Amino acid sequence: MSSTIFIVDDEKNIRRTVRMVLEGEGFTVEEASSGEEALARLPEVAADVLLLDVQLPGISGLDTLERIAKLKSESQPTIIMISGHATLADAVRATKAGAYDLIEKPLDRERLMVALRNALERRAMAREVEGLRAMAEERSEMVGQSAAMLALKAQIAKVAPTRTRVLITGESGTGKELIAKAIHRQSALAAKPYVKVNCAAIPKELIESELFGHERGAFTGATARKRGLFEMADGGTIFLDEIGDMNLSAQAKVLRVLQSGEFSRVGGEQVLKVEVRVVAATNRDLQAAAAAGEFREDLYFRLNVVPLRAPPLRDRADDIPILAAAFIELACRENGMKVKTISAEALAVLAAYSWPGNVRELRNEIERLVILSEESIGVGDLREEIVAEVARRRRDAEAAPAELPRVELPAEARALPLREFRDHMEREYIRIKLDENGWNISRTAALLGIERTNLHKKMRALGLSRDNQGSAP
Ligand SMILES: Nc1ncnc2c1ncn2[C@@H]1O[C@H](COP(=O)(O)OP(=O)(O)OP(=O)(O)O)[C@@H](O)[C@H]1O
Ligand SMILES: [Mg+2]
Numbered sequence: 001m002s003s004t005i006f007i008v009d010d011e012k013n014i015r016r017t018v019r020m021v022l023e024g025e026g027f028t029v030e031e032a033s034s035g036e037e038a039l040a041r042l043p044e045v046a047a048d049v050l051l052l053d054v055q056l057p058g059i060s061g062l063d064t065l066e067r068i069a070k071l072k073s074e075s076q077p078t079i080i081m082i083s084g085h086a087t088l089a090d091a092v093r094a095t096k097a098g099a100y101d102l103i104e105k106p107l108d109r110e111r112l113m114v115a116l117r118n119a120l121e122r123r124a125m126a127r128e129v130e131g132l133r134a135m136a137e138e139r140s141e142m143v144g145q146s147a148a149m150l151a152l153k154a155q156i157a158k159v160a161p162t163r164t165r166v167l168i169t170g171e172s173g174t175g176k177e178l179i180a181k182a183i184h185r186q187s188a189l190a191a192k193p194y195v196k197v198n199c200a201a202i203p204k205e206l207i208e209s210e211l212f213g214h215e216r217g218a219f220t221g222a223t224a225r226k227r228g229l230f231e232m233a234d235g236g237t238i239f240l241d242e243i244g245d246m247n248l249s250a251q252a253k254v255l256r257v258l259q260s261g262e263f264s265r266v267g268g269e270q271v272l273k274v275e276v277r278v279v280a281a282t283n284r285d286l287q288a289a290a291a292a293g294e295f296r297e298d299l300y301f302r303l304n305v306v307p308l309r310a311p312p313l314r315d316r317a318d319d320i321p322i323l324a325a326a327f328i329e330l331a332c333r334e335n336g337m338k339v340k341t342i343s344a345e346a347l348a349v350l351a352a353y354s355w356p357g358n359v360r361e362l363r364n365e366i367e368r369l370v371i372l373s374e375e376s377i378g379v380g381d382l383r384e385e386i387v388a389e390v391a392r393r394r395r396d397a398e399a400a401p402a403e404l405p406r407v408e409l410p411a412e413a414r415a416l417p418l419r420e421f422r423d424h425m426e427r428e429y430i431r432i433k434l435d436e437n438g439w440n441i442s443r444t445a446a447l448l449g450i451e452r453t454n455l456h457k458k459m460r461a462l463g464l465s466r467d468n469q470g471s472a473p
Helices: 010-025 036-046 060-069 088-096 109-139 146-157 176-185 205-213 249-259 284-289 297-303 313-334 344-352 360-374 384-403 418-436 443-449 453-461
Strands: 004-008 030-034 049-053 078-083 101-104 166-169 194-198 238-239 277-282 306-309
Touching: 004 010, 004 036, 010 030, 010 109, 030 036, 030 060, 036 060, 036 284, 036 360, 049 109, 060 088, 078 088, 078 109, 078 166, 078 284, 088 101, 101 109, 146 176, 146 284, 146 313, 146 384, 166 176, 166 418, 176 238, 176 277, 205 249, 249 297, 249 443, 313 344, 344 384, 344 443, 418 443, 418 453
Parallel strands: 004 030, 004 049, 049 078, 078 101, 166 277, 166 306, 194 238, 238 277
Antiparallel strands: none
């Protein structure tokens, strides 16, 4: 597709020359003779680059530029000003308003082409960056509609706008980092720095200097003064990830910052002060660590103002289908493939698997499937151990009756005709299984060895729902 250049000049000759030159170079050219006309036609022309004369009758070129800059539409053209006798003040004003370049008249063909190519190149790059940014944003979107996830999102929405400290706990891969980011993004500090520290990844000897910085000569190798992560996060949020792995001496310093906002750089005397919101996460049981003397109890209490728990994936199996769909789409797009599909049976197996590595494991499995499978992902494509575990569970569910003890039936039950007795028993059995699984349909169905839709049908027929838990009619 050829790029569109929009030339706005009141001199007909100039428009004609520019059109000739640019059409010769393969561009599409549109023209307007005033700022008013340019503004009116801007949406329809959808120009990539606007060549805008500074001196125009009616509203001037610079005013036109400023108005366009305020439009904030995605289809903003990149603007190059052209001028007969621009003053320095004009040039400054144009640059401030976001003009990309300014070319002197009479227009030199080479100069014009260079300016245009640069503008188009920068435009393409900006688009790419925007695309990457959108993708990164999407990668950190929290997917999930299960009761557990909705409750978590509601909690995040409540704590985010406050400045309160949050301690996020949960197994590995449950999305603790996403929660921390969501808190920052939904807070009043969203435009301020967000600094993430992986306390487990920084060597013990370096953590203090990473967190608080150091003065020149504080230790061998400290050849210059260095700012620490707390300083960099000033005014914003610091996310202390894997805080359970921080050593006791660093913990003491962190405690001091939490108490007073004060700290000193390693090897420094000067007391610095910061205002930082602290969000921490760990997959360890900090209370137990505190009891064992591995984690400062006072720090634990300071951090744990609002506890948030990221639920393990097996407790929200209802989310597995939408998570899988979201990851399939993302992986296909990132790899420039057409979006693949997944069979209902494969999805049922994914939903019944226990996911010890939680969402991260699911995501990795999906990425592998997207790369290796054909158009549609089937059960045969799934990782061996996933299929084996689910098959084992289904077998166990089927095999169980063999070892059942004999049941004593109450007289009321024995008095029922077979059909009513059977309905009653089935209802009781399903209700108990649903209760055991927090009324999670996917998981219960998988454990019963039936399809989800089938379970729904049965529940309807037996009058079972979460609110009406099927007391016998
Ligand atoms: N609700 C969710 N929606 C979409 N993606 C998710 C969700 N939860 C987790 N993920 C993805 O799963 C992966 C692991 O998430 P994250 O790194 O936040 O987990 P974690 O709890 O911090 O794990 P660890 O304790 O191992 O550090 C990431 O790729 C993340 O994008
Ligand atoms: Mg993490």
